[in-house]
Amino acid sequence: MNPMDRPAARWRTMRPEDIPSVAAIAATIHPRFYEDAEVFAERQRLFPAGAMLLERRGLAAGYALSHPWRLGELPRLNSLLGAIPQEASTYYIHDLALLPEARGERAAGELMRSFEALARSLCFRSMSLVAVNGSRRFWERQGFDVVESPELSAKLGSYEESAALMVKSLV
Numbered sequence: 648m649n650p651m652d653r654p655a656a657r658w659r660t661m662r663p664e665d666i667p668s669v670a671a672i673a674a675t676i677h678p679r680f681y682e683d684a685e686v687f688a689e690r691q692r693l694f695p696a697g698a699m700l701l702e703r704r705g706l707a708a709g710y711a712l713s714h715p716w717r718l719g720e721l722p723r724l725n726s727l728l729g730a731i732p733q734e735a736s737t738y739y740i741h742d743l744a745l746l747p748e749a750r751g752e753r754a755a756g757e758l759m760r761s762f763e764a765l766a767r768s769l770c771f772r773s774m775s776l777v778a779v780n781g782s783r784r785f786w787e788r789q790g791f792d793v794v795e796s797p798e799l800s801a802k803l804g805s806y807e808e809s810a811a812l813m814v815k816s817l818v
């Protein structure tokens with residue numbers, strides 16, 4: 648392969664020592680959705696297969712955290728999970744964030760395809776997430792639909808007023 652043809656960025660499994668970089672990216676991109684570094688670290692520990700780091704030119708340029716969870720039971724922002732539930736019913740995307748210079752290169756779409764393959768291999772019937780930060784159209788392009796749920800409005804409002812539960816069926 649011609650080195651010039653190599654993609655500028657690549658995903659790799661997140662390691663505990665990446666957490667400071669993850670927290671720094673989160674602070675840059677999500678200043679309104681502050682979470683302690685321990686929140687990222689706990690998710691990486693509890694479900695390492697769902698914790699990925701994007702490297703671009705040798706530097707951390709994005710991350711994603713995801714894990715099995717209960718459909719419709721949204722973890723509060725900046726809260727620890729404690730454990731992955733035995734009766735998990737959905738593959739939950741906690742966060743996906745890329746620095747501006749790493750966007751528009753299909754890195755996010757590529758990662759979502761590999762998370763979907765993982766979710767299917769674990770026999771989950773859906774993937775779900777809370778869409779914030781004007782990302783709803785991106786998630787729609789990834790096959791997610793908004794699910795209206797009046798019972799969840801208080802929890803969604805703790806993220807932001809326009810936060811929405813989005814679900815992608817895998818059946």
Ligand SMILES: CC(C)(COP(=O)(O)OP(=O)(O)OC[C@H]1O[C@@H](n2cnc3c(N)ncnc32)[C@H](O)[C@@H]1OP(=O)(O)O)[C@@H](O)C(=O)NCCC(=O)NCCS
Pocket residue numbers: 676742743744745746749750751752753754755756757777778779780781782784785788
């Ligand atoms: C949303 C985000 C992860 C997308 O990353 P990205 O690497 O630029 O996305 P990709 O290049 O893989 O794009 C995949 C597809 O989504 C589209 N897309 C990307 N961002 C979009 C957006 N904000 N609105 C609508 N469509 C979008 C792309 O055009 C592409 O479509 P195509 O495959 O039909 O050409 C990135 O913009 C980001 O980190 N944003 C800030 C953090 C954030 O809001 N995260 C989501 C919180 S829930």
